[in-house]
Amino acid sequence: MSEAGPDLVVAGAGGGLVAALRAAQHGLDVLVVEADPHHRRGNNTSMSTAMIPGVGTRWQRAAGVEDSPDLFVADVRRKTKGAGDERLARALAEVSPQLLEWLADTGLPLSLVTDFRYPGHSVDRCHTVEGRHGTVLLDHLAKAVSASPRIDVLVPARLVDVLADADGGVRAAVVETPDGDREEIPTPAVLLATNGYGADPELVARHCPEIAGAVYHGGENSRGDALRIGAALGAATAFLDAYQGHAALSPKSATLVSWATVMHGGVLLDLSGRRFGDETTGYSEYAATLAARPGATGWLVFDRRVHDACLAFTDFRQAVDSGAIVWADDAEALAKATGLPAGEVAGELTVAAAVARGEGLDRFGRTDFEAPLEPPYAAARVVPALFHTQGGLVVDGAARVLRPDGTPIRGLYASGGAAAGISGHGASGYLAGNGLLPALGLALLAADHVFHRTTEEGPR
Secondary structure, three states: OOOOOOOEEEEOOOOOHHHHHHHHHOOOOEEEEOOOOOHHHHOHHHHOOOOEEOOOOHHHHHHOOOOOHHHHHHHHHHHOOOOOOHHHHHHHHHHHHHHHHHHHHOOOOOEEOOOOOOOOOOOOOEEEOOOOOHHHHHHHHHHHHHOOOOEEEEOOOEEEEEEEOOOOOEEEEEEEOOOOOEEEEEOOOEEEOOOOOOOOHHHHHHHOHHHOOOEEOOOOOOOOHHHHHHHHOOOOEEOOOOEEEEEEEEOOOOEEOOOHHHHOOOEEEOOOOOOOOOHHHOHHHHHHHHHOOHHHOEEEEEEHHHHHHHHHOHHHHHHHHOOOEEEEOOHHHHHHHHOOOHHHHHHHHHHHHHHHOOOOOOOOOOOOOOOOOOOOEEEEEEEEEEEEEOOEEOEOOOOEEEOOOOOEEEEEEEOHHHEOOOOOOOOOOOOOOOOHHHHHHHHHHHHHHHHHHHHHHOOO
């Protein structure tokens, strides 16, 4: 690191590590600042299912999947009911094949998910790693960062301020350690990759009241730092009411009972023993739907076929290993095991199986059951959860933070939950991967922009 300071300071060692690696490959010096000493198991990247949407990738071509930025943007438009940021969605779609192939070229073993499709994606475009868990992704990035001589990592430490020069551009980052010591680090560029504000109950209650009572299942340092720092520099914000929820968190295992259980044919019952909606609309919006039910809890019901299909997910296997799954030979035994009313449970399973066989229409409009559930039945108690917020600082297609008039704040970038994403308002616009694609894609775009700007401007 030169006496003039790093070329780039990255705040957050989750998806922001992509920016650090990319910038270092460009020959830039980078400082990563991370508040959580246990971030490799405690931030949202590590807690994800590592699903990264890619549009027009080599894996899609090999599988014969036809995809395009236009199709991705159309999916975002449909899922967000026209409220999503299509400008940013297109930029992310266009960079996604480069991002994924770059990750693979760094040694990350990626594959295309073809055994089921998450709600809202019209083609198979989610790419992931073995075990379908973010720890594999984050461990790979962290090891690569550790091996780079151009990247320094300061942990635990928090970016508490970004100082501007007379023209309003970035001139320094202010970093604070747990003992209260502060250091001003000269730098021309800062990437805010600190996620959103899900760990701040007051901000959640203000912007996302319908999910405020749910379990927060995300990084404990997601406290809205980017919002505070960006506001001081005059940044614009958008979609602060947007978030990713999940309706299938097991309170016993504290892991997800994968929503793939639903997409393979499972159903969700409330405490009355009855279904209460179309589960395939999406796991994010269904979190608030579950939160509004009596007791804010329910039982996810599936069978042996679904169970075996979901063993590819590390989270699901952890739920199984924890004893969160109960088994029953028939509907009456299932009702006894779950404490739900026997008549209602039997009735719902009978009706759902008939619809799955094509014998009538679902009263909630669900059209995809994959196959009828058959005994023995499995069930897991689930509660709604907030995973992360989706609103934040407005950025352009190069991840530059913008002012309300649309001009960029020189040297300031944002990615992931620190940036206003592509999910529109609320939870219903969330597509699987709308967290990781902006986290990794915007980080890559930021690093490339810093490099090109440095090349044009020359050494500091």
